[in-house]
Amino acid sequence: MKAIMMTATGNPDVLELHDIDEPEISTATQLKVRLKAAGVNPVDTKIRSHGLFYDNPLPAVLGCDGAGEVIEIGSAVSQFKPGDKVWFCHGGLGREQGNYAEVTVIDQRWASLMPETSSFSEAAALPLVLITAWGALFDRGGLQSGQTVLIHAGAGGVGHVAIQLAKLKGARVITTVSSGQKAEFVKAMGADEAVIYTQNGFADAVNKLTDGKGADLVFDTVGAEVFKQSITVTAHFGHLVTLLDPGELSLAEARMRNLSIGFELMLTPMLRDLAEARDKHVEILKQCAQWIDKGFLKAHISKQMSLKEAAIAHQLIEAGHSTGKIVLTV
Incomplete structure (x- = not known):
């Protein structure tokens, strides 16, 4: 599959499009998701500039926010089925694979059904x-x-x-x-x-x-x-x-x-493996999905860019004063 790899710590030029092995389900409660969009956040640029949160070797795939379609499920998955559209904030910190990629794997506990009225780009912009x-x-x-x-x-x-x-x-x-x-x-x-x-x-x-x-x-x-x-x-x-x-x-x-x-550092539950706090994150997404579907809440996307334009997206965020969110479409 194609993915944007952070090949070194440094400026946006260290983000390169590569062909890498597609991740596979390794536990019974995981989902395999074909990503359709990935949100770009300031934390992504900070990780790229200063290094991963974990002492793991590069290269790495960045991107905490993702939205896509379930294409395979583990034997113990009970909450989702192939074809479901999901959104989540997971990975991209240097341990699990991030979402600047075509496919990812995530435990069902950390995923939620997308708002029915949202596009993949709108969903990926928000978690x-x-x-x-x-x-x-x-x-x-x-x-x-x-x-x-x-x-x-x-x-x-x-x-x-x-x-x-x-x-x-x-x-x-x-x-x-x-x-x-x-x-x-x-x-x-x-x-x-x-x-x-x-x-x-x-x-x-x-x-x-x-x-x-x-x-x-x-x-x-x-x-x-x-x-x-x-x-x-x-x-x-x-x-x-x-x-x-x-x-x-x-x-x-x-x-x-x-x-x-x-x-407020919403990454803390992921970085410290605080499972109950991460459960609260999923509950927030479920509640917000209801508000989105009722028209009470929406994402403003200032730019949609292709996956290969990730470095440009980082440049725009670091330039400052952007409005709303930037999303990479996969």
Whole structure:
């Protein structure tokens, strides 16, 4: 089969199209899936740049998000049959094969039936960002109906689904964006207010929009400087959740505000083999599939590219400021 191989640690040029052996079912509960699409996420570019999470030799196949059709099942598989369309977040971290490939094998426990109304590309775009946004908003952030949430980088992959999930919860959503065009986009996704941070930052605007109280929950998808500035726009006794390492900074104001600070790394259950936590990920996909089929939730795909264009996809993500998701079609 054809697959994109990470041949070394480095720039996007290390991603090469190769012919490799097709994976085979090795346990009774596995599915063999013909992949139709693979989502591209920032974590893929970081692994390519800095190395695998596991001490395994290269080359390796990247790509955590996949969607495809079941073509073979193990003898003990009870949840799926050949022909089923499935989506999942599995592999691509340096241990199991990722999804930049034509075929993969996955245990039935980690797969879920795709939304009936989604294309393969739409389904492949969503698992990692849905699970990430859900964990940050609800599990770490405790978001409730009627509360105000500030979502940074609302036009991005995680941000645009976080907006939709927050609105489904009944929250008021403020989000930051870099341009007027992206402001229009996030409002189409359901955001109540968009702050264009490239003009005068975001702190004064958010505090004005919240009458000086700040947001009940602030979700940082950007990094250290944004995290630091977000402390002063988080309401007293509120939650501040980040996807990234905030670095060394003074938390005196966060302490004065009695903030709950949380970290969301949706890869942890895979990296630490926390099976029950991974079960929760599958439950999230099942719930989100229902919302997608009802028209309450959708993916925005900015670009669909062929498998052989994986290196270009990585370049686009690393250039920054992309809207929604990039998907590789297989």
